[in-house]
Amino acid sequence: MDRLAFRADLQGQAKLDAVTTLLDKLTEDLGKQCLTPDERDTALDQLKIYGRDPRNADPIFTRDGIETLARFALESDSRTTCQNALKCLANAMLLVPSARQTFVDLGYGPKACDKLKNDDWEDEFLASRVTLLSTYSKTIKLPTLIDETGLADNIAQRLAKHAEAASKQDKEALTDPMQVLSLTEITRLLFNLTHLCHEKASAFTATIPHLLVLLSKHDIPTPSPLEAPMGPFINALLNLELESPGLESSLFPDEAPGAIAARMVELLEQSLQGYPDHELEATVTPLVSVIHRTYARAPEEVSRIMRRALLPSEKDREGVLGQGDSTSAKMLQNLSNPLAPTLRKAISDLLFGLSGNDPATLVKNIGYGFASGILFEKKLPIPEDMGNPSTSEADASRGRAFNPVTGQFVDSEKPVDEPEMTEEEKEREAERLFVLFERLKKTGIVDVQNPVEQALRDGRFAEIDDKDRVEELD
Template structure:
């Protein structure tokens, strides 16, 4: 493998030869493809490969990719182009300026996984750091139609028992299409409705697909979930896909299964980037679901009677994992999304929210949302089937009859007085140092007659 000046010389020669070939066609097909293959290898590292990343180099690759009658030459050039757009962001605008939108979108219509993979990646990369007009790609060049058609093909492939499990290209192409769909619906929200008909295909793949992944949300599973995040799941036409009459909970069960597996596989620092979208999709599926599906989701995600045998959030269940992550200081995005989900599962009712998760977990969320804390939340467990007569601690959510009682004896009056004196001195010092500016609570208690100083000869009654 060449490096340094030798690599630069070889790259310069290849770019020059392939550029001349565009006008004179002086290379045989196998020579052209061999040159592009060699250039691809050099282009994996931009050091000493400068000619590839110039305007001339990008134009040469683009013309071979989209003007060549040979599918092999086209794909070889596309691989080089993908590497260039990935490694050097300035090359993306160079590509957009060439005006190949029509040919790019037209090539995405090919019924070929290699073309789908490569062209989807090219468009995906141009959604960053360019002035590409996504609305025009959708309205004029029918990009949404091509994406939907490709997802339909993947849905049929997923349901085909004869499909090959050794060929990686279908799953790779699917992942690139889903990433492209997510980015377009994120950056071009005004055209999100153009992709509504992709929802049934995504759901089919998500529920029926069997993918060899190391972690639950590895591609293509994670991108399948992410693709649903920006789409409108309230559209009437797609309700039967989200909640099929034969098994209305098929999608919600699949999503919750992924969440349960994810809770055991991802570390705190991974949660924001991997699991947050899954929580958001579960929230959307619940929000638009029929009542029986909502009851099913709540039964799996809200604390159960088994969880209330101890303080909420301390068991090993999925509801406890959600509660613990609603206060996770490391995963701020997930923390917020989990609280939103639990509030939705409580019908956005503050009292029911407190009853479901306890004051401890509810208070911070309600405060941040400027929602008044309910003062008279019931101390009995509420669920979808009615009210239980078994009382719970409204702060911890634990059944009162299972709370552990303290073995520490109650303080004597003299001990209480000493602790009050310590508190008084502490507040005096904090005020003197300017750390706080509130009234000393012990002084206030004395002035209001709620604090009685014991005489020196006081003796506590002892039974």
């Protein structure tokens, strides 16, 4: 190859000329093998550097340029050449979306999937990245790709390798940058495949046990608990069929049935504390959904542990529920987070599930103030006896009644230091309540006896003069 002085800082026409020359030589080499292995790898390395900025690097992103790179990346016998070309190709597909479509149109998708059979972390990372980017093509046929390339098996086998290293507590493997990168990328690929092609999610069920091992063995990142690889683990589980038969031993292992659930709860606790409100929607919502699905099939001993960890505790009930920094308080606070509507729905579903999908139990667990919004969204009636002091599952044995509206222990409530109402004020308040109850009944949401109407019938209130009558509230 004619040796040109390589300069990474070339711009404008000089850079365009250099890129054109390199691609011409590489394309020629595909037919004549006119480059030595060192020259070929040097040319690809230089092209990779030029391709990091798409300006004045147009030949890389053309159909001919993508084909040249794909042939070196997926057909060469040299590991170094393949990896150098894969890096160029991955950068091109990342920076210029049209390159993804070109790659798929050229028919190289199945060959990229085959690369996942290689027992090499860097090959795994690069093949996962290229395949992941190709899933954004408008014409890719994912069901065919999954069925005809053994992609699901390839991913399961690679995750099994990672899980094996994690189970051995191989710190070197767990912290090796390339292994962590490859693990992160292949779990992202798994999520994209099951998200974009949900009808094929069952093909990836074999990955679930490996993901659960990885979830339990990897350290939780700080200060952002759902950074890679933890976040991608949870996202990958989101679309998989956790309800499939035979997964009980993975979700609830005999030696520690609650270990996986406890790790998820720990992740939730740290995430609710660690992320600001505007980041919760995208980061924490999948975790809440996976916890809910795990709880739905948990044995009673694990269900009990999860309820104790996620529902208000005795300490929470010393004050009004939803205050403080406990996990349950943070969950209740996010029921009114305007920046996270999907998270709000996920938390509502989880709390309802933790309450046995029973409205009365939900009110007892989190108080009418929070439960009413959940029940309204689910179009469920409010329990008729919600006005009576109650005890929750966690506190029934202690016999401490709590305010059904606020969830606070009655004996912890501070007396309100206000003067006694006059008889006239009581009558005015009674009429206001009468109007409000009548309007509430008309909505059809509740069907309860208006206590003011009952009191009037019983003769406990006297009529007041028209001039003193309270007008209806707007």
